[in-house]
Amino acid sequence: ITFSSSIPLVDLSKPDAKTLIVKACEDFGFFKVINHGIPLDAISQLESEAFKFFSLPQTEKEKAGPANPFGYGNKRIGLNGDIGWIEYLLLTTNQDHNFSLYGEDIDKFRGLLKDYKCAMRNMACEILDLMAEGLKIQPKNVFSKLVMDKQSDW
Structure with a gap:
């Protein structure tokens, strides 16, 4: 190692x-x-589009929320909300539990997110298959099939 x-x-x-x-x-x-096979360019493009998303007016970002459980959210932090303010975008790879991203300004972001989530899911399955192989567990997809299950939040 x-x-x-x-x-x-x-x-x-x-x-x-x-x-x-x-x-x-x-x-x-x-x-x-x-x-891992995920091109750095794809990661950079997604980061760039995420930056653009978080730079949108508040009303536009809120169209992708509330984060219940997935989507855009924001909150004040600290005991009295006095430390600062954060905003976030909670994602899932399960298409049935997806939140909505609307507007032509974020069409590219939506497409990149879809591709990235698919790549992450595939990489997770590859790692889980390698883990099962390393542990000599058969079939080797015993873990990854849980991730690929339609009911999985992955």
């Missing part, structure tokens, strides 16, 4: 990834993934 700031680093492109995932989970409980 390669360590980056004491966090185990798992290279998904390496043949020993399944062994490293199991070891990282046993020793640390988590790990950082590299060479």
